[in-house]
Amino acid sequence: MKDKFKFEFTAKIILMTASILFALIIGVSFIRGESVNPLKNVVNTVLMPIQKGIHLVGQTMAEDAAQLATLKEVQKENELLKEQVANLREQISISDQEHTELLHLRELYDLDNQYPSYETIGARVIGKDSGNWFHYFLIDKGAEDGIKKDMNIIAQGGLVGIVTEVGKTSSKVLAIIDDTSNVSAMSATTQDSCMVSGDLEQYEEGSLSLMYINKEDQIVEGDKILTSNTSNKYLPGILVGYAQNIQVDSNNLTKSGQLIPVVDFEHLDTVLVITTLKDGWDDFKVYEPETETEAETGGALTEEGQ
């Protein structure tokens, strides 16, 4: 027997209440900014190990496929490999020499000091947003490893993005190629400032858009673009990419163009998190001398006046 007046959770009621609740949450977070979210943290910590595992599975898929090759092939390969080993040993000794030469040349070019020595933590990319609209990814280091919001991420010698959310054991990173990303940057040679912003349309061609360059500025094709000294969240002097197709805008005041990033975003596996945070405008406070001294000087002034 079913109670006639028993309240039942029908699909419509669930849909309506949950939608209204979420709309409220979205509304509140627009006004107050993203509040700390305990649910996110719980889900993150619970699912994190599984994600790591599945990521590994995805990565080793190719290797596993190779392992399925029959034993005969493997044996044949073994013989070939032995030959190769001999050859490679020879090559190694040659490349060793070349390596030392390279080190020497690097010292000459001072490439080692390309960046001021920021301290970094290595992290592994363990998941990506389903990739089609946005370019967020997850790394396997979180608050427990000392990651904080707004830390910069680099890889392959260039800027990758910025930490936007920190969980207990993982963090979310916004890549600079995302449509919502903006980085204030400058040219390495002339220090002219500009803005690098991600654009889905341009990223189809593998580039980002480079905007707000003064018309008189001397940025030319092939110029190195670095993060700017005046950036609020990005540390200065990190290589972002190279300028391309610089043209004067229709407003005849600014120039804009494209930027080819140095980082290959399609094959990001490990990244470096810079643990130094930039002191931006948000932390900027006008220096106020202590009240006592102020009172004294005030008193002295009035005395002088008298």
Add this chain to the structure above:
Amino acid sequence: MKRAILTLFVVLAGFFLQNNFFTMLNIVRIAPNVLLVITCIFGFLRGQKEGVLVGLLSGLLMDCFFGATLGFYSIIYMCLGYLNGCFHRFFYNDNIIIPVFICGVSDLLYGCYIFVFRFALRNRLNFKFYLSTIMIPELLYTIVIALLAFGILSAINHKIEEIEKRSAERFV
């Protein structure tokens, strides 16, 4: 109870497939929307209520990991689960065209939702570009996944229904 646990398992598996597996081996930078397929098919197989609940679960997962604000994905997934639930009465065991078709339509709706709220509102209005480079490839990919997923999920559904029937008979 069994059904609830199994559903949770399927959704989690779908989430991991989508964000940890397919994104690693994506073709032309596009990954299929597995969670959307699961939500739609559950809605179609089991009706509105289950569609909404599965949608809520998948939406929350997406929100927790990739959402800008909690609720953005949940709302669209729930609505799609509800919509697909409306087509429950057209469900026959061997009819595969309708579920795949509504999965495709749902994916387009999902794309439009993201376009409107995350792109058009920021004055990125080139709908044609987003349609041709993101929505259509994702649609095709999703349809392929939907074909596979419908077979698997309807088989699972069939099994559980049998088990439930048996245990119900035992009590009679």
